[in-house]
Amino acid sequence: MSDKANSRELIDLRRIRGKLDRLRGRKYWRSLEELAETEEFKSFLQREFPENASEWTDPVGRRNFLRLMGASLALAGLGACTKQPLEKIVPYVKQPEELIPGRPLFYATASRLGGYGQGILVESHMGRPTKIEGNPDHPASLGATSAQVQAAILGLYDPDRSQVVRKTGRISTWDTFLQELGGPLQTQKAGGGGGLRILTETVTSPTLGALLAELLQQFPQARWHQWRAAGRDSVRQGARRAFGRFVETRYDLSRAEVIVSLGADFLFSGPGSLRYARDFAAGRRVHGGDGEMNRLYVVEATPTVTGSMADHRLAAQAGELEGLARSLAAELGVAVQGGGQSAHESWIRSVARDSSGRGGRCVVIAGEEAPAAVHALAHACNARLGAVGTTIHYTEPVEAQPTVELESLRRLSDDMQAGRVEVLLILGGNPVYDAPADLEFSEELDKVALRVHLSLYEDETSARCHWHIPAAHDLESWGDARAFDGTTSILQPLIQPLYGGKTDLEVVAALLGRPGARSYDLVREHWQQRTPGGDFDQLWRRSIHDGVVAGTQAAPVTVALQADWDSGPSEPPSSGLEVIFRADPAIGQGELSNNGWLQELPKPFTKLTWDNAVLMSPATAEDLHLTTGDRVVLSLGERRVEGPAWIIPGQADGTLCLHLGFGRTHAGRVGNRVGFNAYPLRTSDGLWHASGVQISRSGSGYRFASTQSHFAVQVEASSEAERRHLVREGTLENYRSHPEFVHEMGHEFPEDFTLYPPWEYSGYAWGMAIDLGACTGCNACVVACQSENNIPVVGKEQVILGREMHWIRVDGYFKGELDNPEFVHQPLPCQHCENAPCEVVCPVAATTHSPEGLNEMTYNRCVGTRYCSNNCPYKVRRFNFILYQDWETSSLELMRNPDVTVRSRGVMEKCSYCVQRINAARIDAKVAKRKIRDGEVRTACQAVCPSQAIVFGDINDPASQVSQWKADPLNYGILTELNTKPRTTYLARLRNPNPEISSE
């Protein structure tokens, strides 16, 4: 490595603090590098692609350039001298009903990410699934999906998925497996199954639950264990502590006026998050009227999507959370032990005062990563506030067999250690990689005589098992799953298993002596047996068609706090540094590591791609004399991990946050050796949080691929006239008393003062409005766009060069102080300017203006001058510097959207407002001799958005939703002082602060 790479550019945090203090009024910044005005940031700001900007002035570079240009000119000429290759048409032998060639069909099914069902509709083009949309009829989706569920389509076609049955590494067959399993199974049967163990992930599937129950009847001594690394143990434990039994907690945020989150990232993670995001955003939407707005308080240790939406956010160490929860409970009048002093007394008191006396229209939510005691305290608070029945509903658990998974896994581990396990079937999951380190799962696993692993990939666990069975993907399987509220969906396959994978149902059925059973029959039988009388066939068809089985919501239960629910304050954490573990916001707990879309997804706040980091606050970094890019060793007792540090404003001081899911060794070509593995530090008594961690610096100069500085637009400037008001915010108070405040922030441009040709938009005029008050920064739009528009993955090295291809980016802004900033997310697709600077500079008319106001990009015309990109003030254009698209892997060809051109190298591209969807709707409308209805064209980003922050439509139609949004006083365009007249506009974000706190 060169000296330059090794040199540490320590960011002078003291200077930054001083600078922020001097800046008056609202001050927005994107990164510490921006505040520190590092060379790298400046070059990203001023140059479009800094790495290659010196190509022309550097003699060697120039010679190279000329040589390559000469060769490509010659080859381009020769390339035209080929005849069009002969193509084939392969019709059906018997065409399926309802299929119209050339038109997609949508099938309802469900995703089971994390074990819980999320309803989806999958777009299928003549038998190949290409895009996932949310199912509007499903209560956990309401038409939205998460970024992870969007990316499942890439997971389906992943060429690295395991494709064959293997026995100790050698290729084998399913039939051989069944034969060889026969003997041990007979032995087990004779012994009542005393040595048989099944390990699954969290199971909500009623059919799988019933099959496993049947198995336990046939093998009475056998055990079924469940383990999911990023599971919901503390939710279940908290309920058990409070009520003496497992119950599911469901929130109704549409009725909440005040929401208090105790470490809960309820807008982003967890089985009900999409629904919660929708209800939360609806409860804050005041434009177009003078509605009320809910108020969100968040206590958290590391910045989360939910924290970024807070009206008041308190960064507190995870170890302090229980104390704060106790204080809150005490303030609310709950009889708790030790609810006395806390560091943030007045804050807590204000929160308590604000939530009381609202007739239960408030809710306290404890995080899935919070200790069980905090959950119990939250239950007590909610009971005290009268929220139960209003904003909180308790139901029967939705899992097939609710259990505290850590205890379950520990029992299995103990049994393995004692040699009591002879046959172990691991159905999904990857415990060798993600089990708590102190259980030494992989060592114990080796003591089992016969180990079988069913999974999508030949992963770390497969490598330690005798048999590996390729699993069928959810989009290839029949099955069922329950959502957060218990609603059951039947999963239907969109395609035959590409690699002959088996479902968990089929494997369990084989153990039950039904080796040939098909998932379809198993699921159907299960539901038939449980549907007494009536026309089952009709019910079955309806359930599959709708994607939900009617009337399967979990039954409500009435629970009361146990007398001894409060076991007193836990031991206070030892002072000093603490470490917290979180599922990665992109790749989760590690099961999605091989998904390129998710690896390259810029994570909220850090905008890191292809990496995880040891996240720490600026003050902590100063204390430890560390800076972003330093390699550090964390040790907790004898356990150590090494990773690079990253300074993240807004994190609690003294907290180090590690994201799980990285450092895989058997993930596949995409996910192997990306980032560092944090699991070795994670033990069973510190699943989410451990104190007393030691940190030391071991090196420096780690190169991150963060997009935080990419495509930056200068926001702050010395003079007011030069300041760009890209992000505009106000308070509800402002808005009510002075609704026009948003417009007074900007600089207006005189009308009609332009050299651009005038355009008349007589027909449709497409426009978009994005509500910054609703955008949570969850990134679902980015992946949805990638999936819809065949956008390639470029890899870490290219991201470092600033060449990521996402058509929509989510700019993250910090606001205010360095140590306790507020956050704003701003999704930025092409603005589709009416006076588009890119159009006039294109020498070959490859980017042009449509009569409907679209700024069109015609790939086959583009010669790659990049003038357009150079002239775009919003920096939304993306250039294919090299051949990013994979043209070789045949499975990926099936994945692509046939309605969008697959771009090659040397071509500029950008957001098209999903012109393929507009055209499809326009043609349908014209054939039917009507106009396109409002809401008929939904862009991919709009359709997926959990909080409905994006609307799109015809701005010439005053009744359209987008026109109404744009008529709101909160509506503004960015960089309108350049007279670009963008068609994409934003609604300023409103906050609803508690006057009691903000006046402090």
Added chain:
Amino acid sequence: MGQTFHRSTNTLARVSIFGAVFILGAMAWLAATVYRSAYFTEVGESKEQPVMFSHKHHVNGLGVDCRYCHTSVEESAFAGIPPTETCMSCHSQIWSDSPMLEPVRESYRSGESLVWNRVHDLPDFVYFNHSIHLSKGIGCTTCHGQVDQMPLVWKANTLFMEWCLDCHRNPEKYVRPLPEVLNVDWRPPADQLEQGRALMQAYEIANLTNCSICHR
């Protein structure tokens, strides 16, 4: 010091400079000619097919409607190539022993599709939609030629972009009354331009030349 080059070199230089222009021009002309030749465009060239299916016989001789086989032409981008089942709906009864139809029967028996050679193949960055053309009064023969006279189908037109634009810029030259779109015997009337303009009004045909109409 004497001149390095003789005076006659000037002439040589002039000839070669102007010559080069002519040679380059000739090369460009040649390339353009070859590019537009039937060798390249395959206009009028029928393609070998697994079954020697004759449109002439089925359309002209038997009067089968286009949509009997091309079922989705009115509702989809793709007109549809008939599944083997469609062939068998007649040919299980008539000509059921014909050796020419053996591949069809074989496909039906085995479940393996017939694999046809594509005649009209647009580049992958062009998105053509049949349904909208039919519903705006562009007939089959306008683009596909007299299919009823083709034993094996060939391309009647180049499918070049300039050919598309000829109509997209001046639809009045080709648009016909809606009831006639499937009529292979329709011929433009003497006052086509006038009638075409009236039809354009009636069918609200406009805005056909921006790029994203065909490219996306």
